[in-house]
Amino acid sequence: MKDLKKMWEELGMDLELHDQLIQNQANLHKKTHLSQKNRPKAMARFDDAFHASHAERVAEIIDYRKKGGKSIGTFCIYVPDEIALAADVLPIPLCGGSDWSVSYADKMFPRDICPIIRSTFGMAFSNTCPYSTLKDFALGETTCDAKKKAWDLLGFKVMEVPQKKNPIDRGLWLQEVYNFKEMVENLSGIKVTEEKLHKNIQLVNRKRKALQRIDEFRKLPDPPISGLDALLVSQVALNQDTHKFIGDAEELADELKDRADAGISAYDGTGIRVMIAGSPSPMGNAKIHHIVESSGLRIVVDESCTGLRYYRDLVDESPQDLDGMMRAVADRYFAIDCSCFSPNTERMDSISRLVKEYSVNGVIQNILQYCHTYNVEAKVVENILQKSGIPSIKIETDYSQEDIGRIRTRIEAFAEMVKESL
């Protein structure tokens, strides 16, 4: 602890405020994840990783950078990890999930933008983000208005994610992916070779496959892992060292297999099976997942960017030449069905497919306040679910704790409605 304090101090952090932040986060984690019964033992590793994200993980990155390693800050699953890693550049996803820091963003940003941006920059502005000084540059993207304009205001580099999925958009995106390669190569002075890119495509695919393997067990009638814990695993995937994460995730998957074989459920009794759809829940935020599962429902699939959208698709490993690999990477990311696309029929198809694959009884749309794209698209989602007779509910909320009671009441009423519809 003394070493950590010294480390934070050397990073120029505000120790007092940071103590408040981590205390707040630890309390929340205790109230949510740790209050669950029937957890897999391996979840302890992810609890540790959660706490380590402001501690040991930071020390690792400091060490890595002291040895000349380069790192960049990212805010979206559109930034291709494979290419960064192939240039020996470490991408650090920086999206904040803590309500504690939100108000510190007010000196720069309007209050009526989404809590992800406010939480992220609230940490930066209050000197409680350990990663602020641990990056060579920050790289944003154009997936939503508030983020896009935040990058401009802060002078960040920006990758352009197009807004349609026509051939010309695919071409634009491929060029952006090539620009990104040049960006990271220039940063580290290391060329992205065929060998290195292929190796890292395989590495990141392994990470995504481990996450997919865990998800398979959630299709069972009695899932051996809760939706709340599965969320934590995804959140950790975005922070932890890739190799370490793969090891921990595989161990968890092995345990889930044993639990499934032995008929051990993460849940008591029975409960309706729901999908979480909509906005992401970055590390520190598990608000809706906790309310839903502590109300007796089971989250068996999460289609958000902090759920399946992050690991659903793999990069095609067959191309052997650099351009082929670059195209395979670009295509994998271009297939992401973010609500920034117009139209976004791929997302509707995916939701319909997932409802069947995971035997979903109802869908909860978790919409972060002022997230216009998911919020307006929620009506499209509602319409397609209605057509196939799947009840859904839209919860529009931020990170604050104040509306928990009201949301719980709505979720309980929703559960009753779903039960009656079965």
Place this chain on the structure above:
Amino acid sequence: MKDLKKMWEELGMDLELHDQLIQNQANLHKKTHLSQKNRPKAMARFDDAFHASHAERVAEIIDYRKKGGKSIGTFCIYVPDEIALAADVLPIPLCGGSDWSVSYADKMFPRDICPIIRSTFGMAFSNTCPYSTLKDFALGETTCDAKKKAWDLLGFKVMEVPQKKNPIDRGLWLQEVYNFKEMVENLSGIKVTEEKLHKNIQLVNRKRKALQRIDEFRKLPDPPISGLDALLVSQVALNQDTHKFIGDAEELADELKDRADAGISAYDGTGIRVMIAGSPSPMGNAKIHHIVESSGLRIVVDESCTGLRYYRDLVDESPQDLDGMMRAVADRYFAIDCSCFSPNTERMDSISRLVKEYSVNGVIQNILQYCHTYNVEAKVVENILQKSGIPSIKIETDYSQEDIGRIRTRIEAFAEMVKESL
């Protein structure tokens, strides 16, 4: 009036609600525009055009369509009028400025999106928009999240406006402009020829030049037209028949010349000179302009989409071949400095230039609530103005009348501050 009632009825409109809407609009117009002293006589034509927008103008379009004419609904100044007109297709801008209709949008859209979308579709959903059935299709664009996703939800056609201004974006936009040409040609069955496109480039240029001519008089120490009236002229430009508009605008400009020569001001006494920057004010909404000028300030320039951004740039008339003309049209629209671009340095340069050209003492950023792009970019604008010692204030508001007192107090305090800084 009897004929109008019959027309509205035949359009399937709700007569009772529509009466409420036009009564509300007429009252507002009386309280704002008509309450000004020292108005140019020619403004009566624009007052008439304002009232005609739900009456005689509608009859004109019905007549045009009965004779086989085609029309499309648009929502943004990115849709190239020149090309539509060259294919004998009439573009009808549909953005709503009425507070009256806003709540009618709630059955489809979230409440926390901008009032333009809510007002527009509130009119459509309450059967008070006369243009709902007077278009062959609606064409949206991707300039902001809420609009982009609204088009998806409603199944509209969408033009992709890119988010950066790199050569590849310019290429994408040119293709979208070509797609638009095909769209309108297919609709009317009329080919866009060199001759027709050239003629319509000249026509729309004439319209923009007339608007520019009016603006020139606002640079004078005592402008012969108010900012509130100049806004009405711009709003009418988006609805009225182009030829009629050019005639009326030229007549107004002639009168402004006479007034300027005779030293007739639109304002009493003196007043500080301000620029309005930010979100557009579609016809029906003159809230901020009215508060500002009735508080003794003078709006000498408006850089919004319902101001200079609509008519600042002309299409280059020199190309003689079709592809050259298409490129000239595309380039003219690509130069628009909408806040949807990342970065948007062109807008900052434009604002700095306008401050000098129009001898601006202070800038009022008029930000429509939940308009993330202009809202976040407002900080960038504030920063560049601060550097050149120009005071600015950001007013975040919707179309409602409830915050008028509070805004007036802030504007008055701002005026005091500006006076002290002079």
